[in-house]
Amino acid sequence: MKLIFLITHLHPWGTERVAVLMANHYATNGLDVTLLVVGRPGGVFRFEIDPGVKVDYLDIRLESGFNLFRKIESFFFIRRYFKSALNELGVTDANNDHPRENSPTILLGIGNFPIILAAMLPKGKQFRTIGCLHTPYKSIVHIWKFLRWLFYRRLDMLVSLTNRDLPRLKKHNPNVRTIPNPVTFYPENQAKLETGLILAVGRMDYLKGYDLMMGVFERFCQKNSDWKLKIIGEGPLKSNIEKLARDKGIADRLTIAPATTHIEKEYLDASLFLMTSRSEGLPMVLLEAQACGLPIVAFDCETGPAEIVHHGVDGYLVKPNDIEEISERLLELASDPGKRKEFGTNARENVKRFLPDQIFKKWDEVFRNL
Numbered sequence: 001m002k003l004i005f006l007i008t009h010l011h012p013w014g015t016e017r018v019a020v021l022m023a024n025h026y027a028t029n030g031l032d033v034t035l036l037v038v039g040r041p042g043g044v045f046r047f048e049i050d051p052g053v054k055v056d057y058l059d060i061r062l063e064s065g066f067n068l069f070r071k072i073e074s075f076f077f078i079r080r081y082f083k084s085a086l087n088e089l090g091v092t093d094a095n096n097d098h099p100r101e102n103s104p105t106i107l108l109g110i111g112n113f114p115i116i117l118a119a120m121l122p123k124g125k126q127f128r129t130i131g132c133l134h135t136p137y138k139s140i141v142h143i144w145k146f147l148r149w150l151f152y153r154r155l156d157m158l159v160s161l162t163n164r165d166l167p168r169l170k171k172h173n174p175n176v177r178t179i180p181n182p183v184t185f186y187p188e189n190q191a192k193l194e195t196g197l198i199l200a201v202g203r204m205d206y207l208k209g210y211d212l213m214m215g216v217f218e219r220f221c222q223k224n225s226d227w228k229l230k231i232i233g234e235g236p237l238k239s240n241i242e243k244l245a246r247d248k249g250i251a252d253r254l255t256i257a258p259a260t261t262h263i264e265k266e267y268l269d270a271s272l273f274l275m276t277s278r279s280e281g282l283p284m285v286l287l288e289a290q291a292c293g294l295p296i297v298a299f300d301c302e303t304g305p306a307e308i309v310h311h312g313v314d315g316y317l318v319k320p321n322d323i324e325e326i327s328e329r330l331l332e333l334a335s336d337p338g339k340r341k342e343f344g345t346n347a348r349e350n351v352k353r354f355l356p357d358q359i360f361k362k363w364d365e366v367f368r369n370l
Contacts, residue, residue, distance in 0.1 A: 002032040002103060002105040003023070003032070003106055003367075004106070006118055008113050009039045010039075014285075016047075018110070020049055021184055022108075022363070023035050023053045033052065034055070035056070036057075038117070040057060104126045106128045106129075108129075109131050109155075110132045111135070112140060115131035116151050118155065119131065120151060120154075123154075128156045132159045133160050133169070134161060136162075136281055136304070137165040137169065148172060152169075152173050155173055155175075159179050162180070162304060179359065181287065182354055183284075183354045184284065185288065186291045190348055191269070191294055193294070193295070194271065194337070196228065197227070197228055197230055198228070198272045199230050199231075199270035199273050200275065201263065204234060207280075208233075209299070211240070212299075216274070217253075218250055219324065219327035221250050224331060229255070231256045232257050232266055234258050241256070267292035270292075271340065272296075272330065273289035274296075277298075278299075279301055279303075280301050283308070286305060286308045287308060287351055290347035290348065291351050293345065294344060295314065295339075295340050295344050297316045297329045298315065299319070299321070299326065300320060314344075314347035316329040
């Protein structure tokens, strides 16, 4: 069996990390595995790719801001690249069902854009396509919403990260399954939770809600004089967040650091994890925080947090945008080391259902039966 993981870029964020984790796993288990990247080579990818994984680039210059006609044109342009690339990979002769080799090829489009591209490819008896959703159903809008309606039905299967989106996706394709992301590490030791540090991790864009986080931390600092906040992440809103922190008088208690290959150490050095996202799929950062034994305080956005965090057991889920309530929950845990340790121990236990061995069993079943 040949597996091809189709991704837009090799950036150091959650979607790409999951793709590489899966590719590495199946390559080390003897499968023929390719990471097929739509964009161009370049940039810094901070995670190790197994030598057995072939990395191919379609080398397409991807730009945002196309109007409707340019977007439609770009899909047909990219489709020609795919046909050529798949022929070179030995999938099938163009426009017929006679495979060049007996073992099937499964293409996994990971993320909305790769899913659409996968759905546009010619069908073949030994060629299967799976669309792997990494964003909430309701976050797909405008032209992408129309393309979802048009093309999702052509896929052999859709895979959702969360149960909440399952009935919505079944309107587009009856063959839908829920398979969450695997946690990428599970350290031998857990955080001691004694550093007085609140940690947040993720790209600095609007959906991650760092502007809301500044309001939360401002209220927290009014009643707590020594804990600090550290954000690991980069993105277009970094300067805005830094200015907001200065304006609120909390800049001296805030650290913003770039993405790192040593993210596990950052979790282990923290005492609480905070997430104020407006929208999420299934947040990898929550899984990683739990693996390191961090209690979590998060907004209960529509998909994601509630399928990871057990409210009152290993963290707190707060109604979205309720800055006062989430600040109080942070203060409660900051002032109660016993509860922090209880929540942290529970988190380590609860996240075991997301360990790679558990998740790959679900994927093995999919590949056998597709």
